[in-house]
Amino acid sequence: MDFNLTKEQTMIRKMVRDFAEEVIKPRTIEIDTEAKFPLDIFEQMGELGLLGIPFPEEYGGSGGDTLSYAIAVEEIGRVCGSTGLSYAAAVSLGASPIYYFGTEEQKQKYLTPLAEGKALGSFGLTEPNAGSDAGGTKTTAVEDGDDFIINGEKCFITNASFAKTLIVTAVTGKNEKGRNIISAIIVPTDTEGVTITSNYDKMGVRGSDTAEIVLDNVRVPKSNLLGDPQKGFSQFLYTLDGGRISIAALGLGIAQASLDKALQYAKERKQFGKSISNFQAIQFKLADIAMEVELSRNMVYKAAWLKDNNQPFTKESAYAKLFATETAFRAANQAIQIHGGYGYMREYEVERYLRDAKLLEIGEGTSEVQRLVIARQLGC
Ligand SMILES: Cc1cc2nc3c(=O)[nH]c(=O)nc-3n(C[C@H](O)[C@H](O)[C@H](O)COP(=O)(O)OP(=O)(O)OC[C@H]3O[C@@H](n4cnc5c(N)ncnc54)[C@H](O)[C@@H]3O)c2cc1C
Structure with missing residues (x-):
């Protein structure tokens, strides 16, 4: 098995990470506190081709694959859950059904402006x-x-x-x-x-x-x-299967951000004369989060890979969505714990990760619904 990303996927990760760090990150606290949709950021994302990653160039897309798109959601989710959710919904729910099921005319008329990032769906x-x-x-x-x-x-x-x-x-x-x-x-x-x-x-x-x-x-x-x-119901179930990969990727991004912040803080914060990262109780929390982030990433990328390779992915996208979003919530909760009282304060941001992560256990099928989907796939 080859776990390496392709050259193109690696380039997309770098491009989106740079954009997220430079353009989105300085705005994330304001986006949350003012509850204001960052339309100008979406215009820039459109210009970069991010809204069209998984669509062919003939419909205004970038001709990338599901894995590249999942990586883009992960990177945006790492800095801003709000922007990540709107991005994932625009691509997976607003545009993808037209690509999957639309006629040629519908694709030209309705998908192209969405994939080009000139409109949202x-x-x-x-x-x-x-x-x-x-x-x-x-x-x-x-x-x-x-x-x-x-x-x-x-x-x-x-x-x-x-x-x-x-x-x-x-x-x-x-x-x-x-x-x-x-x-x-x-x-x-x-x-x-x-x-x-x-x-x-x-x-x-x-x-x-x-x-x-x-x-x-x-x-x-x-x-x-x-x-x-006649197949409307099965069509939107397929749409949701795909959408779940992106919500899982968003959970992965928030979990990674929680790990990064908690690790950095644990090394800096001193109590009892040493960094709290020296205490085994803190180390074990960090080790657990790191392991769950790694598992989430493997699950998200595998589900995306299956979809890209035209293999069944219903069960794997439910696994990924369930595990990565619950990991995000656990990781954010532990990141607050590791920050102590400071974690409860907005400026340290980990409390926002927890609030954002909670939505991921509800939208595009609750955690209970993911378990139902998995159980059905097992033949229950
Ligand atoms: C911020 C946000 C954004 C959203 N975006 C969109 C969007 O773009 N498009 C869209 O269509 N929807 C969207 N949703 C809706 C979201 O998908 C639903 O909220 C979600 O599917 C749950 O439906 P519900 O809220 O009616 O809860 P309910 O279905 O009423 O569920 C209530 C509780 O009962 C549980 N439950 C229900 N049925 C079962 C069962 N059979 N077995 C066990 N437990 C069960 C649920 O898991 C949950 O815990 C969004 C929601 C939010 C909060």
Whole structure:
């Protein structure tokens, strides 16, 4: 087995790390405290080609692979969870479904501006009464001539206030077993009847935009239907499988940042006449975090590799998402502990890692849902 990154993947890591350190890092505290979406940073990320890493050049992308994209999310997550979450959602949820399932015309029209970083996309699956149970979707899309008329409500949608396009899931009919057929439809945000509000006051990832969407008699052409209408549910499960790799990568980034800060602080802080890194209780915490970061990285990269090599990756992306995000939370918690009282203060940043990491155990399938996915893959 070859665990080395390719030349291209190594270059992407360096480029994104430099950008994250120079451009994002000086802004991370402000992004969190002011809960302000850093649109200008996304414009720069677009210019660098980061929003198009996993898409072919013919659609405005950079022609990279999933692993390169995961590395980019990891590096951004290392400095800013908010920017990392909005980046992962824009690529994995806002743009990827169009690449996976879109017609040539949809790709040219809707994917290209997203991949070029000239616009942001959003994915609206969650509803007030349909979260983990996405099959309980109440939003409807009723055919009317050449159009669909969509009515419903979506909640907790990342980037929606800044998005040019939404992909919304809606019930379009019933199958032969009488079950709802859920399809995905592209809705430009400037369509009449679309109302997007962003009033959530969040615990973490505060600079990532999270919005509610109301769809009131929204008329879009039937040609905006994404993929096979009969396979809408399995299509968004595939989308989520891919998205989980990026949320796992974000967890990995936060876990790595927690380790870096805790190690540095443990070497500097002196108590009882020596650095606290000399105490075995502190060493064991650092050793555990370091081991879990390494395991998370192996899991994230393996899931990405499987996807890039057209092999099944549902189970491995759930493993990676579950383990890396829970590692991020544990690592941030221990980083606070190692900082003592200072860790509880905002300026030391490790408390932000904990608040940001918590979201990763909830979004794109909670930890419980990941365990369900894994159990199903085991044949339960
Ligand atoms: C900041 C943020 C950003 C988000 N971004 C997006 C986005 O861009 N697009 C989008 O569509 N959604 C988004 N979401 C929604 C997110 O995916 C959901 O919150 C998540 O799927 C959980 O759904 P829920 O909140 O309704 O919780 P519920 O489904 O009500 O779950 C409540 C609890 O019950 C548990 N539970 C539920 N069912 C089971 C079961 N069968 N077995 C065991 N335990 C179970 C859950 O694990 C959880 O602990 C976002 C959420 C947040 C907070």
